[in-house]
Amino acid sequence: MRPLRLVLxxxxxxxxxxxxxxxxxxxxxxxxxxxxGVGLAVLALVYSHTPTxxxxxxxxxxxxxxxxxxxxGVIHATIQPNMERLVDEVRDGKLDFALTKPEDxxxxxxxxxxRLWQAxxxxxxxxxxxxxxxxxxxxxxVGHSLGFLLLLLLGALLLYCFWLIMATGSFWVVNMWxxxxxxxxxxxxxxxxxxxxxxxxxxxxxxLVPIGFAVTVPAQALTNRLHWTTVVVAIxxxxxxxxxxxxxxxxxxxxxxxxxA
Amino acid sequence: xLPGVPGVVHVSHLTKIxxxxxxxxxxxxxxxxxxxxxxxxxxxVEDISFEIExxxxxxxxxxxxxxxxxxxxxxxxxxxxxxxxxxxxxxxxSRRERxxxxxxxxxxxxxxxxxxxxxxxxxxxxNRAIYRLxxxxxxxxxxxxxELLDVGDLVRxxxxxxSLGERMKVEVVGSLLHLxxxxxxxxxxxxxxxxxxxxxxxxxxxxxxRHGATVLLTSHYMADVEALCKRVIVIHHGRIxxxxxxxxxxxxxxxxxxxxxxxxxxxxxxxxxxxxxxxQATARLLAEHDVTDLTVEDPPIEDVIEQVFAAEVSx
Amino acid sequence: MSVSAVRRESAARSMLDFYATTIRxxxxxxxxxxxxxxxxTVGMVAEPVIYLVVWTTIARSQGGMVDGLTPGALAAxxxxxxxxxxxxxxxxxxxxxxxxxxxELSGQLLRPLHPIHYDLASFAGQKVPWxxxxxxxxxxxxxxxxxxxxxxxxxxxxFLVAIWGAYVIRSLNQFSxxxxxxxxxRVGAIFQVWxxxxxxxxxxxLPLPLMPHWSQTLANWLxxxxxxxxxxxxxxxxxxxxxxxGGLGMQLLWIGVGTAVMTGMWxxxxxxxxxxxx
Numbered sequence: 001m002r003p004l005r006l007v008l009x010x011x012x013x014x015x016x017x018x019x020x021x022x023x024x025x026x027x028x029x030x031x032x033x034x035x036x037g038v039g040l041a042v043l044a045l046v047y048s049h050t051p052t053x054x055x056x057x058x059x060x061x062x063x064x065x066x067x068x069x070x071x072x073g074v075i076h077a078t079i080q081p082n083m084e085r086l087v088d089e090v091r092d093g094k095l096d097f098a099l100t101k102p103e104d105x106x107x108x109x110x111x112x113x114x115r116l117w118q119a120x121x122x123x124x125x126x127x128x129x130x131x132x133x134x135x136x137x138x139x140x141x142v143g144h145s146l147g148f149l150l151l152l153l154l155g156a157l158l159l160y161c162f163w164l165i166m167a168t169g170s171f172w173v174v175n176m177w178x179x180x181x182x183x184x185x186x187x188x189x190x191x192x193x194x195x196x197x198x199x200x201x202x203x204x205x206x207x208l209v210p211i212g213f214a215v216t217v218p219a220q221a222l223t224n225r226l227h228w229t230t231v232v233v234a235i236x237x238x239x240x241x242x243x244x245x246x247x248x249x250x251x252x253x254x255x256x257x258x259x260x261a
Numbered sequence: 262x263l264p265g266v267p268g269v270v271h272v273s274h275l276t277k278i279x280x281x282x283x284x285x286x287x288x289x290x291x292x293x294x295x296x297x298x299x300x301x302x303x304x305x306v307e308d309i310s311f312e313i314e315x316x317x318x319x320x321x322x323x324x325x326x327x328x329x330x331x332x333x334x335x336x337x338x339x340x341x342x343x344x345x346x347x348x349x350x351x352x353x354x355s356r357r358e359r360x361x362x363x364x365x366x367x368x369x370x371x372x373x374x375x376x377x378x379x380x381x382x383x384x385x386x387x388n389r390a391i392y393r394l395x396x397x398x399x400x401x402x403x404x405x406x407x408e409l410l411d412v413g414d415l416v417r418x419x420x421x422x423x424s425l426g427e428r429m430k431v432e433v434v435g436s437l438l439h440l441x442x443x444x445x446x447x448x449x450x451x452x453x454x455x456x457x458x459x460x461x462x463x464x465x466x467x468x469x470x471r472h473g474a475t476v477l478l479t480s481h482y483m484a485d486v487e488a489l490c491k492r493v494i495v496i497h498h499g500r501i502x503x504x505x506x507x508x509x510x511x512x513x514x515x516x517x518x519x520x521x522x523x524x525x526x527x528x529x530x531x532x533x534x535x536x537x538x539x540x541q542a543t544a545r546l547l548a549e550h551d552v553t554d555l556t557v558e559d560p561p562i563e564d565v566i567e568q569v570f571a572a573e574v575s576x
Numbered sequence: 577m578s579v580s581a582v583r584r585e586s587a588a589r590s591m592l593d594f595y596a597t598t599i600r601x602x603x604x605x606x607x608x609x610x611x612x613x614x615x616x617t618v619g620m621v622a623e624p625v626i627y628l629v630v631w632t633t634i635a636r637s638q639g640g641m642v643d644g645l646t647p648g649a650l651a652a653x654x655x656x657x658x659x660x661x662x663x664x665x666x667x668x669x670x671x672x673x674x675x676x677x678x679x680e681l682s683g684q685l686l687r688p689l690h691p692i693h694y695d696l697a698s699f700a701g702q703k704v705p706w707x708x709x710x711x712x713x714x715x716x717x718x719x720x721x722x723x724x725x726x727x728x729x730x731x732x733x734x735f736l737v738a739i740w741g742a743y744v745i746r747s748l749n750q751f752s753x754x755x756x757x758x759x760x761x762r763v764g765a766i767f768q769v770w771x772x773x774x775x776x777x778x779x780x781x782l783p784l785p786l787m788p789h790w791s792q793t794l795a796n797w798l799x800x801x802x803x804x805x806x807x808x809x810x811x812x813x814x815x816x817x818x819x820x821x822g823g824l825g826m827q828l829l830w831i832g833v834g835t836a837v838m839t840g841m842w843x844x845x846x847x848x849x850x851x852x853x854x
Contacts, residue, residue, distance in 0.1 A: 026765075027764050034768050036770070037769075038776075042781065045787070046630060046787075049642055049786075052637070053630070053633060072693030173611055175612050176612065176615075176774070177612060178613075178615045179615075182615050182618060184619065185622035185623055186619060188622060188626055198629070199627075330774075339685055339686070340852070341851045357685065357846070362687060362688040371680075374683040374686075378605050379601050379605065386597045390591070390593035391590070391687050392688065393584045393586075393590040394584075395584070395585050398583060466747060476637055492641050
């Protein structure tokens with residue numbers, strides 16, 4: 001249970017840190033509102049020109065947008081700050097501080113940072129999903145809800161793995177300043193059903209950058225599009241990616257420790 | 262330019278007060294700070310006055326937080342004084358007039374003003390354009406400085422690849438290309454090893470000798486001041502405690518003298534006696550022992566300064 | 577040699593030298609970071625590709641056109657968009673917080689040169705490797721999406737001038753925006769509103785004619801249109817000679833306004849910085 005205690009400790013520290021900056025909460029709420037507004041405006045614009053997009057109606061697309069915002073909140077609050085700090089520390093040679101602590105290095109570098117107020121997006125995203133479902137007038141069974149939550153967690157895990165793999169790349173390509181931009185750009189593709197993209201792009205977005213699995217698949221659970229085969233593939237893919245990420249991290253660490261003076 | 266103003270640096274009743282927010286530790290204090298802010302006044306510099314003439318090398322001595330850097334920032338135009346007046350070369354620094362900026366330089370220890378990814382030579386070219394230096398003058402000055410500091414092979418490497426000491430040397434070259442008349446050096450030797458410190462000191466002395474520049478140097482290393490400055494200003498808690506010749510510092514402040522004697526049988530005796538009793542103690546020593554060598558000295562300046570600061574704290 | 581007798585070069589000559597040196601050194605530096613530049617470009621290209629795919633999908637499902645724009649026209653818009661977007665990259669207003677904190681600002685303040693020149697020169701220098709990098713990407717995108725693009729000579733000429741006009745306008749505006757940092761570090765919200773307005777009213781999200789009418793009217797009174805939509809449309813659209821030259825004139829106007837605002841805000845910001853310290 002030590003890992004859990006460690007996580008809780010860092011969460012507590014993070015909250016204390018963030019609570020100092022009172023204005024940050026209002027700013028985060030405001031920014032969240034703004035980005036939700038933009039998303040909805042774009043959606044309205046698109047649907048003013050067509051009734052369906054790749055077979056998805058406006059309400060169904062609301063669910064996708066909501067999931068994407070929610071996951072974005074998880075990423076901006078927990079995953080991204082940690083990965084960016086990792087990249088910075090590798091570049092400045094300060095990673096040694098984390099490596100000489102008596103805790104698993106991957107765990108440590110993954111939980112150190114918390115941008116609490118970014119989690120507001122989780123709430124906004126959930127609300128948008130709720131609105132979408134309400135407008136669909138369909139009944140969501142317990143099974144689908146559980147499936148949704150499971151797939152959401154899986155999606156977060158997949159995105160974490162992706163980020164960590166990219167961040168581990170900084171052991172080789174020292175200057176990874178572009179990571180945040182790169183991810184944001186590609187993450188935005190998740191706003192739309194992956195069916196609209198041409199074949200090769202679709203495959204990259206599902207397996208290379210697991211946006212498809214992370215965003216569209218959970219949304220499929222809530223809009224009655226989910227095949228159990230997709231769930232199985234998602235879980236297998238998740239397990240494989242997690243294992244690969246761990247291996248890659250340790251591989252990169254060995255190189256770092258060997259290479260540093 | 263204001264006519265009739267004495268000295269290159271003229272400081273009169275200069276004061277700087279900062280307002281800083283206060284914050285305690287712990288969860289409840291953090292949450293409380295969400296609703297109410299506490300402020301505190303910090304008197305960084307308190308009513309200081311001095312004059313510096315052209316060509317002088319003056320040392321600003323004081324512990325951390327004494328107000329040295331704040332004073333330098335006010336004199337280089339980075340900070341507005343809260344009250345009082347400072348004039349350098351007849352200019353009001355905070356107006357940041359182009360003509361003033363071209364005639365002064367501020368070098369801060371541990372701070373980079375050169376481009377990180379480029380060889381220093383490229384940054385020098387940039388400075389040439391910024392300070393509008395004609396090419397041949399620039400080249401002559403640059404080569405002279407490079408030679409004086411012996412950085413010929415360092416200036417072609419990207420600055421990020423240099424060690425701390427090497428970086429400091431090329432930074433100094435970059436800051437002097439425009440041959441400023443006034444040099445503000447803020448802790449220039451901090452973090453450097455002893456050899457590098459000596460190098461830098463001898464360079465500053467040489468530059469001052471060759472070009473007649475006025476130098477205001479802050480440090481908390483006594484060695485810097487001893488090596489370079491005939492005049493020293495001691496500052497503590499924002500106030501000037503002493504302004505005068507270095508050798509007079511001990512006279513003003515120390516209350517003791519050190520007597521070192523070597524006896525015939527090789528034994529060494531060191532005594533520290535109150536000033537008033539120096540001749541008595543010396544006489545007794547000579548009378549009671551067979552002395553082959555005798556010196557009467559002021560205690561080391563460090564000890565004097567330490568005493569001074571300690572006295573300030575308790576006062 | 578006495579310190580007091582230093583000669584000076586002419587101001588114009590020095591300014592030119594400064595820009596030339598900065599641009600040259602930036603080009604050298606940027607080529608060192610080829611890999612990261614490519615990765616950054618991938619992230620950047622995602623945005624127009626998304627918009628292109630979405631609107632093309634709609635066009636196809638609506639019988640081949642959206643508001644008169646064919647997939648070919650859309651492709652042309654968004655592919656040129658990528659180059660214009662690159663030209664739009666300037667120093668971010670979020671960067672001022674870092675500048676103040678890291679002491680870089682003190683360094684700038686000690687020099688007898690306005691910091692805008694450093695930003696203008698260094699980002700201009702960066703554009704050269706960026707543009708070189710763009711060419712194969714633009715070619716690749718063209719192979720995939722088949723844009724319809726047949727500009728005549730005047731359009732190309734106006735385009736080449738307009739992208740630099742856009743660069744200057746955006747540099748000035750974002751510099752002024754960044755000045756807000758001197759009063760509060762809670763700048764995120766303010767900047768977001770600005771960028772949101774820019775996203776909607778510049779033609780970045782989609783070609784302005786596809787936006788509702790009220791926003792098109794609003795866009796005519798703001799500088800955003802001339803940093804994005806105008807350069808693109810100059811090249812891919814059917815603008816008359818009068819409107820092409822008129823657009824350049826508007827760019828000039830906004831450069832003038834931007835310069836005035838920037839100068840004023842910088843002065844206020846320095847006063848604030850020097851009073852409060854860092």
